[in-house]
Amino acid sequence: MQFQAPKGTSDILPESQDYWKTVIEKAFLTAKKFGYRYIETPIFEDSRIFERTVGEDTDIVEKEMYSFVDKGGENISLRPENTAGVCRAFIENGLYNKTLPARLFYYGPMFRYERPQSGRFRQFHQFGIECIGDSSHDNDFEVIKLAWNILDKLEIKNTELNINSLGDKEDREVYVSKLIDYFSKYINDLPKVDKLRFERAPLRLLDSKEKVTINISKDAPKTLDFISKDSKNHHDKIIENLENLRKTERNFKYKINDKLVRGLDYYNRTVFEYLSDSSGPQGVLLGGGRYDPLIKILGGPDTPAVGFAMGVERIVHEVSKQGSIKDDNLDIVIVVLKDEFRTNAESTSDLFRSNEISTIIAPRRSIKGQLRFANNMNAKLAVILGENEINNNSITIKFLNSGDSQLELQNEDILKIKSLLASEE
């Protein structure tokens, strides 16, 4: 019997690690530049944390959570997202007593029992940021701009920010009643899944992937026509800032998308997503919004907040599509001409490694076999260690890519070796 990775999961093989490393490094660096600090929360939490915040009528809580009763009888769920966990940690550790807003970022695996397809997995990774403790539109703009900086640093082209405002709770109640009035005229035309949505979560009808519903939604009432003056002002101020950003950043594009509602219940006012030109779920690179009610729902003090999370698999896919990141190849394989020189090879490899040069000593094979090994490993250079070299405290460098022949160097000539490695890239 041959085992396979569970459906909707995948191995991240060494070949893709350079992409992952670049994406994560750039995201971490950007967050730090904006004054955000790293936080890590457990991969599983009390299930009620998600039920209360993400929402019991959402797809995530209703059908996608990996939930179980543990040996102590606790109801546990693998985290489907990390905003709720970060807010739980914010309350539990009294972070509200420190200077606010708390600027936090995280990275790690999330779990949703979804129907796997391109860009949609059951175990996936999110990088996210949360700005907790300030209700100003300045913070909405800050997180939207931070997300843009990450995409821009990664040179992901053809992205567009979609933004909408859902208003506050009271606005939403008025809006949802208008939406119900509108869709009730078409109830018999709606497909079965959307009839259910109509009953349980009418807002999600705007998010439907069903053609009939998409058509009907075209003339549905718009959230922006029903939000309060305060919410509208909040939204307009963000748009003003986005206009300014568009003037300074040539590639930055945005549109107000009145159908954008997002699939989690905790949002109020701003919701946004960055989309790429890839189709289907793969194209939704990141999503977020303001979630002022969440911390109070979890039993903390009334604390406004805003944030986003990006799907790292989706970002890695976009970056690798462009092929702009080079593989971080192995630098050197040391070819040892006689077994008795292996101790010397050890000290030479230590010298290289302590100078950040990645090095493998070739396995005990014939010289030809060792050189073949160096080629197969895609090493940039082979370093030959024989009797001559050891007596002269030198090494012979064999160029594997450029076809140049050989060069003898003093063992300690690290700077020269580094410049040779750079020219072999």
Ligand code: HAM
């Ligand atoms: P979300 O829209 O559910 O929001 O997920 C954010 C991002 O995670 C998506 O835009 C997508 O890139 C990625 N993602 C979601 N599900 C999958 C999946 N099954 N496979 C691959 N990637 C996926 C949240 O999770 C909120 N917590 C975001 C947030 C933070 N809002 C405020 N702060």
